[in-house]
Amino acid sequence: xxxxxxxxxxxxxxxxxxxxxxxxxxxxxxxxxxxxxxxxxxxxxxxxxxxxxxxxxxxxxxxxxxxxxxxxxxxxxxxxxxxxx
Numbered sequence: 001x002x003x004x005x006x007x008x009x010x011x012x013x014x015x016x017x018x019x020x021x022x023x024x025x026x027x028x029x030x031x032x033x034x035x036x037x038x039x040x041x042x043x044x045x046x047x048x049x050x051x052x053x054x055x056x057x058x059x060x061x062x063x064x065x066x067x068x069x070x071x072x073x074x075x076x077x078x079x080x081x082x083x084x085x
Contacts, residue, residue: 029050033047033051034067
């Protein structure tokens with residue numbers, strides 16, 4: 001089951017970032033998932049799946065947003081990855 005999140009924002013926001021509507025929507029989705037990952041709320045695998053990309057591509061994307069792929073819960077995620085491999 002999927003849900004839709006709707007956010008109201010002034011048209012000038014996307015314009016000031018030099019983005020079209022769709023590009024801005026995509027950017028907000030990416031940033032939201034990266035922040036959830038950074039906070040340890042979701043795994044990199046889930047974030048990658050929701051962005052329809054490979055996990056390694058998601059981890060490489062983190063650099064663009066100055067987010068480290070190391071976080072406090074990384075050990076648990078790596079252990080889970082190894083046990084599922």
